Amino acid sequence: MRETLQLAEQGYGRVSPRPLVGSLVVRDGVIVGRGFYHEPEPAHAEIWALREAGHRARGATLYVNLEPCSHHGRTPPCTEAIIAAGIARVVAGIRDPNPQVNGRGFAQLRAAGIEVVTEVLAAEGAQLNEAFIVNQLERRPFVHLKVAMSLDGRIATRAGASQWITGARARAAGQALRHRYDAIAVGVGTALADDPQLTDRTGQYRHRPLTRIVFDSARARLPLTAKLVQTARVAPTWLIAPASPESADRLAQLERQGARILLVAADDRGRPRLDAALARLFEEGVSSLLVEGGSALAGAFADARLLDKVTCFIAPRIIGGSEAIGAIGGQGAAALSETLDLTEVVIERLGPDIALTGYAGRAISQAMAEARAAQRQVTS
Missing domain, CATH: 3.40.140.10 (Cytidine Deaminase, domain 2)
Incomplete structure (x- = not known):
């Protein structure tokens, strides 16, 4: 087997x-x-x-x-x-x-x-087959959050420096994750701060290209000069945003540059509603989504309880400072009984860094628990 x-x-x-x-x-x-x-x-x-x-x-x-x-x-x-x-x-x-x-x-x-x-x-x-299980049970993409952070949970210094917090082996492991996913997503804040390309650099065959997704706001802040826009005709770039009269012209310009625009309902802060966004992505054939940041998007997914899996690459360094950016933003838990707890936790050493991975979603956590129980019955 x-x-x-x-x-x-x-x-x-x-x-x-x-x-x-x-x-x-x-x-x-x-x-x-x-x-x-x-x-x-x-x-x-x-x-x-x-x-x-x-x-x-x-x-x-x-x-x-x-x-x-x-x-x-x-x-x-x-x-x-x-x-x-x-x-x-x-x-x-x-x-x-x-x-x-x-x-x-x-x-x-x-x-x-x-x-x-x-x-x-x-x-x-x-x-x-974690992604397939969630697809069938939840009828939405499997969502995996990947975070690289310091020992004190920071993803950047107070001045915004973030390259590189973790070492080469941890970064290579993070890159390898991309090959396993249909799409990779960042928030518009990360797109503005880092101007990433979000490509699959493994060189391994894929039957369709990795889709790059930016979660934007009603103001459509992603610039036309962003690398994700400039390369949109080479590798798919999708922008998820609420429909808004003030962003209509910018969205049309982005579309002319080759980006695809997916309009979804807005939440009470003018951001894309994540449940609506995931439903639309699933309709478009996206079965798995790797969320790479930043803090606001990670926090939004955590608050909405729409994370299925989390991988934290943790470097043995302390950034410190109350103004340094934390890994997970959003509203967060008010009580310890409200925290998002991981199951099936695995810890791996990658040079000086540690990779901690676990399941956060209810459906996949339950499926794993049932699988382990059934496996024990077979071997007993």
């Missing part, structure tokens, strides 16, 4: 908005077929593995990290192909949260007389 997860990881940047799936066919202890789901080919991982196995699939065991599909979509059901190939046993990871599947695949296989073992490495499988 670990090898199926490793195969599935090859789909990063190649399958969104669909899940990451790997599959193996094993006969007499020997792997006779391998496959992973990848675009632009519509065939699922199980089909690739069965094709490679050929006649050797009869009586063999098929391993797959996600429940085989049982419905007609772009392709026929994988369950039908598994049954037709004569597979005797299926060892699977997690149930597919897609309402069209959600246990039906396992039921069809069992009805055909195939032995089915489920929830194997379920926690690892749920983590791998």
Whole structure:
């Protein structure tokens, strides 16, 4: 099963908005077929593995990290192909949260007389497909906040200096995250202060370019000279802003430069309503969003409880000063009972820095807890 997860990881940047799936066919202890789901080919991982196995699939065991599909979509059901190939046993990871599947695949296989073992490495499988799980349960993009900060939680000095707080290894890890996401977002304040390009510099293949998103205000503050605007015809740049008469001319100019404008409802402070923005992004095919700053946007997502995952790169340095910019702005919690608590926390050492990652969203945290409980039952 670990090898199926490793195969599935090859789909990063190649399958969104669909899940990451790997599959193996094993006969007499020997792997006779391998496959992973990848675009632009519509065939699922199980089909690739069965094709490679050929006649050797009869009586063999098929391993797959996600429940085989049982419905007609772009392709026929994988369950039908598994049954037709004569597979005797299926060892699977997690149930597919897609309402069209959600246990039906396992039921069809069992009805055909195939032995089915489920929830194997379920926690690892749920983590791998964290975005897909949130997409299916919440009907919005998976949102991951990435922050680089000092030991005292600052992302810049009181004079605004921020490059670089963390070391080279932490920055490289942050860059690598970009490859796993459909879109990357910053607030207009960060766009003005840093003039970033927000590109995927891994050099790895992606079946569609990384979309750069700026959350702006009703005043449309993003300048025409910004690098994100100047390169909008090379890499997608989207501006999310509330509709406003005072910004209509500026938005039209940005659009003529190649930026795409997504108008959404405003909150009580004249900023884009985040729930409306995420709904619009999901309609546009964005299944995962990496939020890179700044403090105001991070705080807005935290206040709205719309963060699913948080990664903090923490440098062993103290910036200090009451005027230095904190990592998370917004209104914040008034009581400790209102804090946004992380689950499944992992801490990694990156040279002198520390990377702390955990889940913040209710749906994914619950899915992970259920996966761990199911996995314990399998191994007990």
